[in-house]
Amino acid sequence: MTREEIVEAIKDIIATIAPDEDLSNLKHDVRLRDQIALDSMDFLDIVMELRKRYGVQVPEEDYKELATMDGCVNYLYPQLSTKQLKVGV
Amino acid sequence: MTREQKYYKGSLDGKAPLTHDPLKDVRARYDAIVIGSGLGGLTAANILARCGHKVAVLEQHYNYGGLATWFKRRGGHIFDVSLHGFPAGMKKTCRRYWNEAIAARIERLDSIRFDNPQFRLETIFTRDDFTRLLVEHFRIERARVETFYSELARMDFFSDSGETAGELFERHFPGRNDVHRLLMEPITYANGSTLSDPAISYGIVFSNFMSSGVYTFGGGTDWLIGEMKKELARSGVELFNRVEVEGILVENGQTRGVVANGREIACETVISNASLKSTVERLVGESHFSSAFAAGVKAVRLNNSSTQVYMGLAEGESIPFLTDLLFTSTRERFDSPSLCDLHGESRTFSFYYPKTRPGSTRTTIVSSMNAHWRDWAGMDEASYLANKARLEADTVTALERHVPGIRAKLTHIEAATPRTFEFYTQSPQGASFGTKFEGLRYSMELSKEVQGLYHAGSVGIIMSGWLGAANYGVITASKADGFLRSLEKVRS
Numbered sequence A: 001m002t003r004e005e006i007v008e009a010i011k012d013i014i015a016t017i018a019p020d021e022d023l024s025n026l027k028h029d030v031r032l033r034d035q036i037a038l039d040s041m042d043f044l045d046i047v048m049e050l051r052k053r054y055g056v057q058v059p060e061e062d063y064k065e066l067a068t069m070d071g072c073v074n075y076l077y078p079q080l081s082t083k084q085l086k087v088g089v
Numbered sequence B: 001m002t003r004e005q006k007y008y009k010g011s012l013d014g015k016a017p018l019t020h021d022p023l024k025d026v027r028a029r030y031d032a033i034v035i036g037s038g039l040g041g042l043t044a045a046n047i048l049a050r051c052g053h054k055v056a057v058l059e060q061h062y063n064y065g066g067l068a069t070w071f072k073r074r075g076g077h078i079f080d081v082s083l084h085g086f087p088a089g090m091k092k093t094c095r096r097y098w099n100e101a102i103a104a105r106i107e108r109l110d111s112i113r114f115d116n117p118q119f120r121l122e123t124i125f126t127r128d129d130f131t132r133l134l135v136e137h138f139r140i141e142r143a144r145v146e147t148f149y150s151e152l153a154r155m156d157f158f159s160d161s162g163e164t165a166g167e168l169f170e171r172h173f174p175g176r177n178d179v180h181r182l183l184m185e186p187i188t189y190a191n192g193s194t195l196s197d198p199a200i201s202y203g204i205v206f207s208n209f210m211s212s213g214v215y216t217f218g219g220g221t222d223w224l225i226g227e228m229k230k231e232l233a234r235s236g237v238e239l240f241n242r243v244e245v246e247g248i249l250v251e252n253g254q255t256r257g258v259v260a261n262g263r264e265i266a267c268e269t270v271i272s273n274a275s276l277k278s279t280v281e282r283l284v285g286e287s288h289f290s291s292a293f294a295a296g297v298k299a300v301r302l303n304n305s306s307t308q309v310y311m312g313l314a315e316g317e318s319i320p321f322l323t324d325l326l327f328t329s330t331r332e333r334f335d336s337p338s339l340c341d342l343h344g345e346s347r348t349f350s351f352y353y354p355k356t357r358p359g360s361t362r363t364t365i366v367s368s369m370n371a372h373w374r375d376w377a378g379m380d381e382a383s384y385l386a387n388k389a390r391l392e393a394d395t396v397t398a399l400e401r402h403v404p405g406i407r408a409k410l411t412h413i414e415a416a417t418p419r420t421f422e423f424y425t426q427s428p429q430g431a432s433f434g435t436k437f438e439g440l441r442y443s444m445e446l447s448k449e450v451q452g453l454y455h456a457g458s459v460g461i462i463m464s465g466w467l468g469a470a471n472y473g474v475i476t477a478s479k480a481d482g483f484l485r486s487l488e489k490v491r492s
């Protein structure tokens, strides 16, 4: 995956978890929680979905790295760059 | 108590005798074994199975659901034990981790009433409605109420200031014992926390519970657990009842399996839905933990237990709608300890009109009080029975004040005590809501002490109640899934 595809991968996961949110104007450098309604269980679901779809492990102490879209991409790139994008699963 | 005694005591104690081997179809090994079928255990099992793991649930009772339970009595009565109300968040939790059919049955209570010497009022338990009451009824400045709400909303687990709930109330509403009562009493019934527990646990629960209404299941607890069993079957979870786990096997700091009804079953991970303290002290054994951890768990305080009185109306009888949930007290002022008094003057009434179970014509009323194990544990049989009878009589008398003439309509009255809760769930001291706040840390860190060992059950005040337990099941399942996947990676 490229960095752009990682953004797409994450948006696709968020869209299944928070189907009522508009993700088209997400700012990448602002906390996701400040832009869309995501509680801590939603966050956990994102982590579980990343694990399910891509085998990515995010230890609890690293959850804070996923606060913004930029943070997600930077943190996940080393693990996801060798994986294929899966959307709409 | 040995297993033989427990299962062969006959039907009076509610644990029917074993007539077959409940583990007849069990496999030799699973990816995950879940000990206990409370909402935490069942939800963890469902998520792990959906993640593709082979999961078994072992439950010592013949019913699944743990404290989320019900029972039937002659005359067509069905009593719900812990279906008094839960927060709005349960809808999302059920939709996501169970299914849409279950989520669709979650309905908001129409009315909640308070009746005590300080105030009589009705509310729907939303932020707007509480603000209205505080401003109009209690004459608190709106800005002050808003400040209180926004401080609570900012609280999270990582910002513990050490303040207690009592101090928090005193800071925002000094000298207003009536306001403290309004804000604290429902939470004390919901999770056993008191004015001396941390403000942070209060804040987290309040923001969930007293902001968007109180909810219930249309269909009753029996329907819910029935649907959950079907969903678990679809997910591939294997359920075993009447199976008591006697020990968790640990070798070289790793979970290896369990001993249940005297038989060894192997597994990579154990998720214990039993109480934190029994898991560490009885099922695993303290020797498998660092001494600091074991001492820490020993020092964790249990939450209080409960008493309940179940009252069933005769067939054909009904009462006019009064409210769904009634918080009553005859005490002049509010304080936390008196809510646990053996001869308490404060109790809740849950009214289950026929709407509770669509198609039914029956009404039941369940009264609950918080209670201490120590008050009931030492009674001899005669004084135990006398105290139960007194509790039943006092409760009906209290109910008469709110529902005149009710006594003549009741055909079944029965009490449960801390001993009852201990007997049915094996929860130490019959704890209704797990442990005090300090237990959470130990629950979350079990797997750092013993690889593959997890806990998903009421703990730390915030992870209790139907919603707390179910969500904690998901949190724990996610950790166990991460661990199981890392094992697969190592193997392949």
Ligand SMILES: Cc1cc2nc3c(=O)[nH]c(=O)nc-3n(C[C@H](O)[C@H](O)[C@H](O)COP(=O)(O)OP(=O)(O)OC[C@H]3O[C@@H](n4cnc5c(N)ncnc54)[C@H](O)[C@@H]3O)c2cc1C
Pocket (backbone or CB within 6 Å): B035, B036, B037, B038, B039, B040, B041, B058, B059, B060, B061, B064, B065, B066, B067, B068, B081, B082, B083, B084, B085, B086, B087, B190, B243, B244, B245, B246, B273, B274, B275, B306, B307, B308, B368, B421, B424, B425, B426, B427, B431, B432, B433, B434, B456, B457, B458, B459, B464, B465, B466, B467, B469, B470
């Ligand atoms: C009287 C009362 C009223 C309540 N009312 C409400 C309410 O209105 N709303 C709300 O949200 N919450 C309420 N609660 C709290 C809520 O019911 C509990 O917090 C929640 O159901 C606990 O779920 P749990 O997952 O911790 O497991 P539990 O329900 O405690 O279940 C644990 C299970 O593990 C089993 N078990 C234990 N040890 C073993 C073993 N060694 N082997 C096999 N099985 C074992 C037990 O039999 C039990 O089935 C109430 C509680 C009580 C007591």
